[in-house]
Amino acid sequence: MSFLDLDIRPGQGVGIFELGASLWTVLDLLREDRTRYPHVDVKFDTTQPAISPILLHLRPHIDLLFSPRAQRLHTISIRRLRHLPNSSSPANLTLRYSPHGRSESPVNRADSPGGGGSHESLILSSPTTVLRKSGVNKIFGPTYQGDTLSFPGIWFSFDEDGGSPLPYSHLHHPSSPPLGAMSTTPPSGKGSVDRNAEVKRVAVCQRVKDAYDALGEVLECPSMEGEVRTVIAEPRKGVALYFHSISQDPPPSVHIRIGHTTSEDLICDLGSPLRVFYKEDDRMTIHSGKGLQEPDEAYFYNYFQYGMDVLLSGTSHKVRKIILHSNLPGSFLFQRYKRCPWEIHVNGSDPDRGMSYFPQRCRKKQWQNNYVSAPNIARLGSRIDTVGPLLQTSSHQEPPSMVLDRAADVPNGPTLPSGLTKLLGFDGVVMEVTDLGDILSVMLF
Structure with missing residues (x-):
């Protein structure tokens, strides 16, 4: 798999993927970039295909969840930030964040997340940079206590597969078995996580005032x-x-x-x-x-x-x-x-x-x-x-x-x-x- 360098935009998108984009548009983008995204799995509920959420799994890092009726990009989840499954070699993935909007030319920073000038993009995670809870707090500031770090339009999980907003349990390809059951909302427990805990998953969704609904429709946004x-x-x-x-x-x-x-x-x-x-x-x-x-x-x-x-x-x-x-x-x-x-x-x-x-x-x-x-x-x-x-x-x-x-x-x-x-x-x-x-x-x- 080729190297992925993705900019994170809370409430808006990740890399070439914009929240609110149609399934038809996103799959067309993936066709045009088969070198970077060579393996795409389409998963859905085969018993109700007309009103099923659709999950695109871009192996091995990216999950794209689309709304059930309008087929628009609802949530972007990035996992396996550091290592591929059954492998000790580092993943070819870098995540960046620009506090003041999307950066045209991201600056490759050598220091840990949170340092440097305000107009440069920050490296959140890379083969040589570990994203930890302390780094997230330093960049994004305070948030409510829980098993995840949740901010408007983005949240960070310390569990590789659990605590996901993506309802995988009933979505599968017709020729493959269903994936393991997972939660449909980010956990909001009162437990605390060690400040040096490593972030295993990052999810980007729209900024909403009400409770997050993984099976809901996407709010009207500029990409539409x-x-x-x-x-x-x-x-x-x-x-x-x-x-x-x-x-x-x-x-x-x-x-x-x-x-x-x-x-x-x-x-x-x-x-x-x-x-x-x-x-x-x-x-x-x-x-x-x-x-x-x-x-x-x-x-x-x-x-x-x-x-x-x-x-x-x-x-x-x-x-x-x-x-x-x-x-x-x-x-x-x-x-x-x-x-x-x-x-x-x-x-x-x-x-x-x-x-x-x-x-x-x-x-x-x-x-x-x-x-x-x-x-x-x-x-x-x-x-x-x-x-x-x-x-x-x-x-x-x-x-x-x-x-x-x-x-x-x-x-x-x-x-x-x-x-x-x-x-x-x-x-x-x-x-x-x-x-x-x-x-x-x-x-x-």
């Missing part, structure tokens, strides 16, 4: 600026995208109307798509019952960064269909798209009315991914047995369904627990559903 916060969808009409904005209230929005919005409108409002894909797969036309049709040369705008595909007519260049992707771990298209935080509004909601119908809680800054139940609204994370009754026009009729084998298109593709999914049809909506009932994607037409 300009990214999608909520997508309101209505069958046969379209979608409204609402974006994170630190400065604007109400937040900016974009409306896409089926049969009205054009390709030029999309580029003007959302920018150029990351890919344009011309539709060549006509296997579904055999089920249309309309016989052979003249080719329309339809094409997709793939907005992977919004978790969305838009199908446009090749003649009128207007929107025909919209596909919203849930980015479920363990699914065939996992990480192809960023998670789209969709909500389906039925029986009266109208995207054309914009903020007039948008929930009041979404207009205020204190709204932080507060997923509350509401009638006639189906949200990401709901299973088909909950969503289906909202969309069915008749309670006595089962929705038509088909079996889809995505692995058939890629014979040598990834091995998944099940490559088969179901397509369920409703009025103006088709949903791709797993055997657990989780909704992989929503297609509006």
Whole structure:
């Protein structure tokens, strides 16, 4: 493994990792830096992949915990600061801290943590520098007594594995056994630790006033600026995208109307798509019952960064269909798209009315991914047995369904627990559903 030199930013991030960044963005960063991070394990709850926290373990030092619904970086944990497991050789890891913000050119200090000028970055831990409780107190000042040293946005543990805020116990890769059970909150016992005790783990999280919640959502922060916060969808009409904005209230929005919005409108409002894909797969036309049709040369705008595909007519260049992707771990298209935080509004909601119908809680800054139940609204994370009754026009009729084998298109593709999914049809909506009932994607037409 290559040498890691990481700057610690309490409440903000570590190295290239920013709290609040999406899972899609972080995995893309890791792909671009495979030399430094060659081994990445993705762990999640296989019984509830749609609402499971996701843990990225960057062997051997870094754990990245992502929130269950928005899939945003919640907590960064760094362990094995000095030695690798089953090895006496020092770890190739250096941790730095700048008391006055991120340092562009960290100064390699030779003295122990806590000394030196105020504008230089301090080495907290390195192969030749041991981080101890006394050094933490000297840099960060006083804190409450306990088994850990907790400060706003950062805490230090003297146990290699215990006292972790990361809920490992139920997160695992489908092909590996679960990890050992650990606490979901930093311990706050009244015991004391020797001032020369060595720090074994450092965790960075957001600065919060309330109690730390390892399974909670991430508060709105600068790393989310300009990214999608909520997508309101209505069958046969379209979608409204609402974006994170630190400065604007109400937040900016974009409306896409089926049969009205054009390709030029999309580029003007959302920018150029990351890919344009011309539709060549006509296997579904055999089920249309309309016989052979003249080719329309339809094409997709793939907005992977919004978790969305838009199908446009090749003649009128207007929107025909919209596909919203849930980015479920363990699914065939996992990480192809960023998670789209969709909500389906039925029986009266109208995207054309914009903020007039948008929930009041979404207009205020204190709204932080507060997923509350509401009638006639189906949200990401709901299973088909909950969503289906909202969309069915008749309670006595089962929705038509088909079996889809995505692995058939890629014979040598990834091995998944099940490559088969179901397509369920409703009025103006088709949903791709797993055997657990989780909704992989929503297609509006």
